[in-house]
Amino acid sequence: MIATIETYLTIGLGHYLTVSVILFCLGLLGIMTRRNILVVYMSLELMLNAANLALIAFSRFNQNLDGQIMVMMVVTVAAAEVAVGLALIVSLARHKLPIWIDNLNKLKY
Amino acid sequence: MTIILFGILFLPIFSALSITFFSQKHPSISAGISIAISCITFLLTCVLCAMTQSQTLPIEIVYTWLSVGNLSVDLGFLVDRLSLIMLFVVTGVGSLIHIYSKGYMGKDPSLSRYFASLSIFMFSMIGIVLANNFLMIFIFWEMVGLSSYLLIGFWMTKGSAADAAKKAFLCNRIGDTGFLLGIILVWSCLGTLRFGEISNLLSTNPAAFSSLATITGLLLLCGVIGKSAQFPLHVWLPDAMEGPTPVSALIHAATMVAAGVYLLARGFDIFALSAAWPQGLDWLKFSTLDVIATIGAFTALMAALIAVQQNDIKRILAYSTLSQLGYMVMAIGLSYPIAAMYHLTTHAFFKALLFLGAGSVIVALHHEQNIWKMGGLQKRMPITFWTFLIATLALCGIPPLSGFFSKDYIVAEALHKNAYLGTIALVTAFLTTFYMGRLFFVSFIGRTRSKVSDHAKENSTIITMPLILLAIASVFAGFIGIDSYLMPHYSSQSLANTNMVFPYPSIDQAPDNWFKMLIYPFKHAPMAAILSICAVIAGGFLSFIFYFNAKNDILSSKFKTVSLWLKNRLYFDELYQNSAVWLQDKLALICDFIDRWIIGGIIIGIIYRIVDLIGRFCRFSQTGNIQTYTAIFVLGIIVLSYWVINW
Amino acid sequence: MLLTSILLLPLLGALIVLALPASLRVLHRTIAITVTGIAAILSLFLLLGYQGGIQGYQFIHEIPWVPSIGLNYRVGVDGINLGLVIMAAWVSFAAVLVSYEIRQKEKLYYFLLLLMCGGVIGTFASLDMIFFYAMHELALIPTFIMIGIWGRGEKKVYSAFQMAIYLSIGAMMVLAGIICLYAAGGAQTFDMEKLAGIYSQNPMPISLQKWILPLLLFGFGILVGLVPFHSWAPAAYTSAPSAAAMIHAGVLKKFGLYGIVRLILPIMPQTLQPWMEILVIMALINAIYCGLIAIRQKCFAQMISYSSLSHVGFIFLGIAVLNSIGLTGAIFLMIAHGFLAALLFALNGRIYQQIGNTSMDSISGLMQKMPFIGMILSATLMAGCGLPFFGNFVGEFMIFFGTWQSHYSWPTALAVFTGLIISAVYMLRAIRRILHGNLSSIASTAIDAENTWRKLPFILLMIALISIGTYPIILTNKIKDPVNNTLEPVISLTMPDTTNSDSSK
């Protein structure tokens, strides 16, 4: 019993990764279910951050900083992406289109 | 010798080529070339005969034409008595008819084409005669078919002529199918196609064919049936009368149709093999010769019957030809090739003469061929009349004309060997006289029956000269010893396994002067000779009663049904039209249907549609909704990773 | 070098035509005639210079192309393809000669035609499988385009499209098969000669042969129009301009047959036997079925297309019986049929050009207006039904003999029946309908070939057809040695079998 308590108290890589992976799955769920494009986009950010957490954790447990540099890059790229993406969504909104996923169905088959 | 043989064979084709390429626009030059060359070949034949007198026959000259694996085909010349006789007939009658044609065809604009075709025919026919192997015979066999086709369809704008040509070619082709298969069998069993080697092989080993002997013989017989227009492929010959009359005389009476008989005589070693059937078919006991005899006899009788009720002068003669060919084939079937060849030779003369005479009449009557519109020609066309009379008598078999001798041998042999066949032969002889008498009395004797015959005039020398020459030949061919000339050919070959009975026990006992020959039939088989003369007299008498000065045909009014059947040629054409042609048409229709709709439409369509459908179905997964896309995206990852991790 | 120059001449001509302005119409034609004519004449030197009795290929010319993958430009002839190359050259020449009927976009036309000519010659001269294949495609693609642009009738585009799809499928299968051959031996060469040598030393594993043989066989089969993969042929030939139909039906279609001889027989003898037995049946179906369909056709072009398919059946038969007589016959018939098909389509083109359709119901009595064309047409049709002294007869009877030799008794009978009767029925029917009878009104304006130039293609092809028919030994002597070599592996494998079956019979 004591040993099990210790495993719960010793926060290792697995703990962080579990959180990261759960967040990642939540993000996926959001993308697949929410109808508002903005919320979908937020879910995407959630996934990115989940991945960031994983990278940071791995970086820590691998004893090198490569992962953290990677996170820097991801964050930067994500910021740029968000900027562009939101600009696109704003253009869409300018067309008086409600920003629903379901409206994006002119192109199909 | 070689040069002469090459000359005989290739001069005609040279003539055909030069006419085609150089003198197409000048009919008279073409005619000149062609006539000259046919005469030259005749002269060369005479020279050849003279040369071979001093040499031992057969002479064989061989060049390789094709050689692959164990198949070797020669361009080979086989000179023996058989081929010499036949060559003589072909070139002799051929050159006369060439000359006659010049007169008969006169101003036809396509004269060049006519003579070119005629030259091709001469080439092909000589090829058949001189060939030393089966395949070469087959090649020229096809070529005579072609020239026959060209000449029957000479007036091709006439639908009936074109159809007749087509029919002739196709009927021949049906026979040739069997012929070629027979040749293949001969080759596969014996390994050679040369006649000389075949007869040597068969003499040393009669069982070389093992169980295929009769089948091979029958297949080869198919070729004969087609070419010699025997039952059941006889239907083309009457229609072939659509061609110019000289052509009918040369090809469809004297030479080409006789080629079948020549082939039977040539390959007699194979036909004479005793019955042998493969397992499963051995309940068929008969041998090839039985079949040949039966077919010949049946054709002879049937054609003679039909001839009784024909009204077209050329058709009567055509059926008569059929009937006589039946005799010849029957003679072979009775293992009596000499008689067949003998009859072939004499028949060539008098039947050619008959046709030429008929042609002369037709020209004089401006192409009227119905005998009931002729009549009273004996005064107006004396030469034609007399020569025609001689030919008729020769055909009927009145001694001492040639026809009597040759026919008598066959009748005698038939009576000797098989009473049924003998009876048929006698009945046919009776019928022959009857229909010839009918023809003769109606068209030549008595009063004129139409305006055209009123104005008939004798033709020019170029037409009558060949008539006279042929008449002379018809008279004398019977007792110049053709049979004894042929005898060494057969006695030199080992025919021990056949029950062939020679007219003479041996060559020494042959009659040595023409008079002995003249009476020999009465010495040899007096019964047969007397019976056949009786049949002739009976036939002549009956026809005299019925048709001398007759206004119309009494038979057709008295025996309506029989006459109708005979007039319609026993409905053979209709039968074939409704069976074979119908079947072929329907088969073609079915195949066409399958091709057009099943393969072209349904199968291709189905494959196309299935692919298309799958395409359309897959396409619907592109719903245009991003969340579907993401779901599939993730699902793909799930499947892949599940599969890889649990590998 | 001789071979290279023969096959490069037309291609060079194509480039020259491409470089000249489109307005110089006469020049395009002149150049095309000149280059193909020279190529045709040069091809005769092959015949003269070919030395019999020598093993292997002659007139070899080799240029390394992509040595890293064992791909070289290599041309050469032996007895098998010698005749085909010469035939290709002469048919090309004739095809260019009959092209006077083309009156629009001549530059493009002659460019494509010359590509075709070079392609067909190259196809048969190549000893490298990839060049063999690529040259075939080089000739094939212009065919589609030519049908699409200068074709006849309403359905020309559909026909071209259908043909393109079918033949591309076949070609793809062949390509796959070729690559398999390359890969299977570990030889890593595309050289046919080397491949045959390698596989005779160490045979290909049976497990692979099972895949490759049907792939190649049916690939080639589609290209040739083996029933039931033949639907493209009648449609395409009916719509094609004469030159395209001549070259395709006459020469290019032989690609498949030649391919079977070159790539299947010597390389995969172990699994050959059962497939060849199937092929015998398919060949007969081809011959009989297509022959019967030909009887039904109303359109002359359709009829000759089907007759061509029917003849191809005989060639298949000759190949499938696997003996030297049959195979020699098949190769001989390929050559003869090349000339024949070219002649037929040229004549068809001439009639179409004069009358505007080729329906046998509406044309009759043409012999009166066109004696020369009529004569050639009847001679050709007669050749088509296997008349002696034309090349087809020689090939066909060798095939019949060969079939019998391999103990196919019923197939022989059926083949002879088809060759002699069914073909005669439709060929004679065509003569009867088109040439004989009364002149129909529709044909009354037709004129015969005006001058020697117009007559030349027909005369040339006819001479070729007759000369190989009368003097076949000139080809057969050259064909038979390589044929024996080709069949050697098969025969050595099946020898025990045949002796057994002989004794049992």
Next chain:
Amino acid sequence: MWEKLLNYWSQSAPLLPEAIAFYILATIAILFGFLVVANPFSRAPINSGLSLLCTILSLAGMAILLRAYFLAAILVIIYGGAVVVLFLFVLMLSRKDFKIVFAPTRIRFAIGMIITILFAMIIVPIAIQIPVSTAVSDSVPIEGTVSAIGTLLLTKYIIPFEAISILLLSAIIGVVYLSKPETKGKSK
């Protein structure tokens, strides 16, 4: 027994703060993460945005636990400060038109749920069982301080550091173009 427990306590006491902090942060992160995507009370995007902010802040906390101080700051500044604010800003701009009813959401939710659970069933066990490649606790843990990261960025990773400027430039031009109001005339 108490002794044992005490002994154990003394051993594990240093772990306790980190553990507690981790569990609190993890709970917050997952809870708010859930609220981002599937808030059972409100579907308003604004709630999602705010929840995202909370998640990111807790993630930053975890980064501190993992000794990635600089990144924690970056996350707070860039994500919390820029990205989420940007989202909220755009939210204000867009129309708040909720009346349109769309195709059945429940089915979509069910499908999404199933797929997510499937994915989780594969990836979560992997994450839990992941082995630690090196013994972390013994050695001195590497620290993501500003200087450490800065040094690395300007030495080893100078190329990506520069290359990212290209991305930013591209994004700038793009955003400028896209968010520019539509030009009436054909200006350039």
Next chain:
Amino acid sequence: MNFAAFQLETGLAALVILLLILDGSCKQSLHVAKGYAAGIVGLGILLILSFTYLKTPVVIPEALIQLDTMALGFKRMFLALGLGFFIINQNWIARRRDNFISYQSIFLLSLIGMMLSSSVNNLLMMFLTMEIVAVSFYVMVGYNKKTEQSLEAGVKYLIMAGLASAIMIMGIAFVYGISGTLDFNELAEFTPDENSRDAYWMGIILIVAGLGFKISAFPFQYWAPDVYQGTSAPTTGMLASASKAVGFILLARFACAAMPLGSPIITTFWAILAASSILYGNLCAIPQRDIKRLIAFSGIANAGYMMLAFSVGGTMAMSAMFYYLIVYVFSILGAFLAISLIETEVGSTDMDALSCLPQRAPFAGFLLAVSMASMAGIPPLAGFMGKFLLLKALFIRGMADTPILILAIVALIGIIISIYYYFLVIRCIYWPANQAYLLRTSGSKIFLTSALYLAGVISLIMMILPGIYPELLLDGTDWMASTLGELLQH
């Protein structure tokens, strides 16, 4: 640090800055022509430099980017391709009377990303270059912001690409976590132990999914048809060619480094992806009537063919894949030259609209036909040689490994189906259906600038020359694949 590896990119960046400065400084009427000329000249100079100045590869171990043979080859390809698309873009912009600089500069910046991607030797750089390209494409896809279609395509691309990159980062995290390195060379030497195998593979599959999005491999391809159809023709062209090439280049490097190519599991893995892509792409392409959509599906199928190389493994297959890729990319260039003309002049990319090409722009029509024929694999065009080389590699592997032959059969069926729709396009150009025939005669001749001819000729040369004399390109691709050989050795 490998300076040689980004010299060309630096040059290109300088060019962009130059263009931006020109844009700011010149008068309205002048700068388009000047910028255009400067762009063409600049790209041309860089292209020449890439052949003359940068002849030898420079490989420095440990560096994040390398100028190895593969990088050098693909940089040249991207420059040539970029030059072509620069011209096509310009033509499109000019006809829209749109702003010159914003589109072209983004395009050139994405080109920098592409060129960098060919040098990538590190997971971080891989991610980064991919994102440079992706972010630029977000803008370009949604660039035509006046039309709903373009915006819809932009948003779809945005979300799908975002998802893909998120998944890929997760994958990178896993791979990095297990192996402890981001470097490809070290990754090549790393083999996971039994405990970490699952996690490592999970990471690899996630990365492959992210790259699979770029190359539009089944089942990550769903965005492609919609986005291709929605956006403007030049962008579609680049998505179909350059963006896909980036995916393949990165995939080649990554797969060679991290996956034991040729082992049964990996062979099957790629075989499944390839076969499903081939079948899906080809089957769906049949009923399409929009040429851009059709090319999207054909692009999926072509991705499938190229993935065959991963299934086979080995430098020979990689070389064949490079050959195919290069030829494919230039075929797309030629095709989109014509399609963009159609789009701007007729306003529709329906297949019926193609029928106006022979009358109005014969060169473009010819180019489109040739590129279709090349993609269909008709000799002597280069597409044939590409398919041939791939099949050859496949069959050589298949001889030893018979199940591979099933894959070969699938590939053949795919090729056969593809012939149908490629020929359909050719048919629509030259032999249109009746109702489309009217389009043919209406409208005047389209003026093609000489630069457009230049682009067309580049494409034509690359479609014909390597087909006739494959050694030209094959030598190059062998040379390029030798780089991967070193990775594969581990």
